[in-house]
Amino acid sequence: MSHRGPGHRPLDYDPQPHRCAAGVTGLALRDGLQAVIDTEGGRYGGGSIGRMLDELKELGQAVSREDASVARALLRDCPATAGDVLQQLALQAAAGSDLATELLIERLDDSGVLRRFARGALLDEAAIEDVCQDSLISIASAIGSFQGSSKVTTWVHRIVRNRVVDHLRRQRATSPLPADDCGPAQRMSSMIATRATVRAALAGLPDLYREPVTLRDIEGLPYAEIAERLERSLGTVKSQVARGRALVAAALRDTAGGS
Amino acid sequence: MAGPERLGRYRLEDVIGVGSFATVHRAVDDALEDTVALKVLAENHSLNPEVRERFIAEGRSLRRISSPHVVTVHDIGESERQQPFLVLEHADRGTLADRVQELRHRGWTATPADVLVTAREVAAAIEAVHEAQLVHPT
Numbered sequence: 526m527s528h529r530g531p532g533h534r535p536l537d538y539d540p541q542p543h544r545c546a547a548g549v550t551g552l553a554l555r556d557g558l559q560a561v562i563d564t565e566g567g568r569y570g571g572g573s574i575g576r577m578l579d580e581l582k583e584l585g586q587a588v589s590r591e592d593a594s595v596a597r598a599l600l601r602d603c604p605a606t607a608g609d610v611l612q613q614l615a616l617q618a619a620a621g622s623d624l625a626t627e628l629l630i631e632r633l634d635d636s637g638v639l640r641r642f643a644r645g646a647l648l649d650e651a652a653i654e655d656v657c658q659d660s661l662i663s664i665a666s667a668i669g670s671f672q673g674s675s676k677v678t679t680w681v682h683r684i685v686r687n688r689v690v691d692h693l694r695r696q697r698a699t700s701p702l703p704a705d706d707c708g709p710a711q712r713m714s715s716m717i718a719t720r721a722t723v724r725a726a727l728a729g730l731p732d733l734y735r736e737p738v739t740l741r742d743i744e745g746l747p748y749a750e751i752a753e754r755l756e757r758s759l760g761t762v763k764s765q766v767a768r769g770r771a772l773v774a775a776a777l778r779d780t781a782g783g784s
Numbered sequence: 785m786a787g788p789e790r791l792g793r794y795r796l797e798d799v800i801g802v803g804s805f806a807t808v809h810r811a812v813d814d815a816l817e818d819t820v821a822l823k824v825l826a827e828n829h830s831l832n833p834e835v836r837e838r839f840i841a842e843g844r845s846l847r848r849i850s851s852p853h854v855v856t857v858h859d860i861g862e863s864e865r866q867q868p869f870l871v872l873e874h875a876d877r878g879t880l881a882d883r884v885q886e887l888r889h890r891g892w893t894a895t896p897a898d899v900l901v902t903a904r905e906v907a908a909a910i911e912a913v914h915e916a917q918l919v920h921p922t
Contacts, residue, residue, distance in 0.1 A: 646836040648862050686833040693831045693866045 581613055588617050588625045596628060606636045608678060615677035618668045626668055629677075630661055638678060642685040652692055659688040726773045734769030741766045791869055792861045794822055805829050806839070810874060819876070820858060824869040836868060843870045851912030853905050 580599060587596040603610055611632060617625035633639055634657075643656040663684050671680055727735060727743075740751045752762045789796045794811040800821065801808035811822040829835040840860070847857045859871040877883070880902065884894070913920050 645840065646833040648840065648860060648868060689833045689836075690831055697831070697866050 577609065581609060584610065585613060585617065588614070588622055588628070591622075591624050593624055596624065600628065600632065606638065608676065611636075611677050612673075615668065615671050615680075616673050619671040619673065621669070626665060629668070630665055633664065633681065634661060638681065639685055642682050643689065646686070646689045647692075652696070656685065656688045656692050659691065660685045663688060722777060723773065726777050730769055730772055734765050734772060737762050737765045738769035738773065742770070791822060791824065791863055794820065794871065796822065805835060808872075811871075813871075819874045821855075821872040821874045822869050823872060824863065825867050827865055827867055830865065830867040839868055839870075843868075845916065845918050846870075848916040849912050849918070851909060853909035854912050 580603070584596060584599045587599060600610065611629065614625045614629040614632065618629050639657045639660050640653060643653045643660070647653050647656060660681070664681060667684070671677065727739060730738065736755060737751055737757075740746045740754065741748070746754075748759055748762055748766070751766075752759045755762065757765075791809075791811070793815055794813055797810040797812060799807055800810050804826075806823050806825050809822045809824065811820050812818070813820050825836065825839045829839075843857055843860045846855070855875055856873040857870055858873065860868065861871065862868050910920065
């Protein structure tokens, strides 16, 4: 799946270079439609099945001849969550129709289905928004790989879950360390600093702080051992490391131009 | 600089339960001056969307149950390490098994009336769960 960065807008995608040939596409579409009717037709009464089939067919034809206004008019009357309509749009989008992709994205967005999937695994409102945006981009970029053998919502759910994982990984990568030594260390690591500038900043520290910070952050010794080596108390060493880091962070910030 | 460990506004105290997916801490809500139980999803499971979905759904389901015999969910939150956690009512009188064991050590045996009292409470809890259209997994 080609997932491009979150900087793109949902509809800002390129046509897929690997779309199926027209004949294969037609067969896949018919099989897919039949599958939809087989699985979902049961909830309609006798007369409604025929009407539903007609409407789906009309929609399919409108999309095929790139008639956006007729397709939109047909879609206006059916609920955004209607699975059969989503399935049909997905199949036509997978077959290479840009209009179907656009309509699919619109309907997925309107239906709130992405939001419902994202809310299942996320609590933060901003995170849910981000994941929905990322998911729409992924869906638009990868629709060419939708096979039609599963329900489109199942396929979409898998994509949302992948974007949830991406989001959580990104968040965790920038989240503070779990132990007692977060804060300044986190700020230091978040700055784009080369090893050389860190060393220069360390070298500029007063001896009192340079020794414990070097032993802790460069040599990775536990606090207890540093305390023993420097013949200082554990509490003293911890606070000296903390302050030393803060000074290094401040020095790095100055180097970086005071951001 | 290492103060007491905190999760949101809750100050963590002892670990009172450990499972394969989550750890339960006793914690203090300093704002409301109350002791709560914090059930925290394990760090290694917190990036798994399916496990997260189940954990969060459990909190949302439990929230729909209202019964003096079922632990209450006060809140849900997330740690800075992306671990979801449930803030639960702290049931501080231990497990039924511990209590029975302790009483037996003192020479007590359950009368039919004792068993009925307990069974009635358990049944009321299960009824409340079913009223919320849920099935207890165990």
